[in-house]
Amino acid sequence: MDAIKFENVTFGYHNQTPIIENLNLEIKKGKYTVLLGHNGSGKSTIAKLAIGLLECQDGNIFIDGIELNEKNLNQIRSKVAIVFQNPDNQFIGSTVRDDMAFGLENKCVDPNLMDAMIEEYAKKVNMHEFLDTEPTNLSGGQKQRVALAGVLAMQPDILILDEATSMLDPIGKKEIFDVIQELKVKRSEMTILSITHHIEEALFADEIIILNNGKVVKVGLPNDLLYDQNLLNQNALEAPFIIQLEEKLKQANIPFEPTLDVKELVKQL
Ligand SMILES: Nc1ncnc2c1ncn2[C@@H]1O[C@H](COP(=O)(O)OP(=O)(O)O)[C@@H](O)[C@H]1O
Ligand SMILES: [Mg+2]
Incomplete structure (x- = not known):
């Protein structure tokens, strides 16, 4: 399904x-x-x-x-939970903590477990020091982190x-x-x-x-789509940096370890 x-x-x-x-x-x-x-x-x-x-x-x-x-x-x-591009439209609570609690309350999470969950997920996105901050005082990126922590905690x-x-x-x-x-x-x-x-x-x-x-x-x-330059061009997309690099190395005849998985390579960067 x-x-x-x-x-x-x-x-x-x-x-x-x-x-x-x-x-x-x-x-x-x-x-x-x-x-x-x-x-x-x-x-x-x-x-x-x-x-x-x-x-x-x-x-x-x-x-x-x-x-x-x-x-x-x-x-x-x-x-279903969703995080949008513009996090400003998604805050309900007056502090980060309240906001995260709101989603969990809706999910009927045991109130005794809620505080620990909020701390855990705020920590995961590096926002635990801002739990008592008003969302309006956060930067765009911080707001996105909070919005993500809120939905991730809801699992x-x-x-x-x-x-x-x-x-x-x-x-x-x-x-x-x-x-x-x-x-x-x-x-x-x-x-x-x-x-x-x-x-x-x-x-x-x-x-x-x-x-x-x-x-x-x-x-x-x-592996099938991201190397297809025509397909990407036709759809106004550019290949990922690592694939562009790989192609350039090939064109320049610079040895490139073909068995090396690009994903593994990105993880090492
Ligand atoms: N509220 C709206 N009213 C009228 N047209 C809209 C509205 N929101 C988006 N559109 C139009 O719908 C098309 C698709 O937009 P959107 O789904 O936001 O694309 P994307 O998320 O891929 O950038 C665009 O042409 C956009 O101008
Ligand atoms: Mg969009």
Whole structure:
């Protein structure tokens, strides 16, 4: 069964020209999928449709096999957590601690366990010293860390990250990525859908979906898609740095250990 399934979904803002037309999309359960597409390709629209923030004009959306409709919206929202690009719109609590508690209360977490969980997850994203700070006093990157800590603590079945690390520097991005990987190892059944135009993230995906103008152009493995220069060019994407380097070394006849996995190489950087 797919964690997220779009069946012939059509959607246009204000019922006007569709941004997305007859879209079929399958996000596999327990996998780390990266939805790649340049700005304006419809990624955030898809994320909002998947959690019922927007309603499609035609077609069906299924979350864990359950059809998304008004009747079971709450049931679906209890399974899915999302972090958006702009964290400003996501804070409810007056302090970081309150904000994280809010999500956990909604999940009916035992109040006796809650404090420890908040501390644990705030620590994972390096925000434990800010637990009593008002969210408005945090930088964009810090807000993203808090938003991520909040949803990770909730341990959702399905986690959607919509450009959720866009305000972090490369080290910050890697830190968050490591936390997510660690969580994924502990809970292998968790589905992660990372929506991004940042191609480096796609190196580690179980599956990549390339989106352009609201249409799925290609679905495949990193090794098949990220070396395909034509495919990337046609979709206004650039190969990850490490692959560009590998190709340049090959062109220059500089020996490159072909058995060396690029992912391992990136980890060593
Ligand atoms: N609230 C909105 N009202 C009207 N058009 C919108 C709205 N939000 C996004 N769009 C349009 O929908 C298209 C897809 O946007 P979006 O899903 O945000 O793309 P992405 O997340 O890939 O950058 C763009 O052309 C954008 O201008
Ligand atoms: Mg977007």
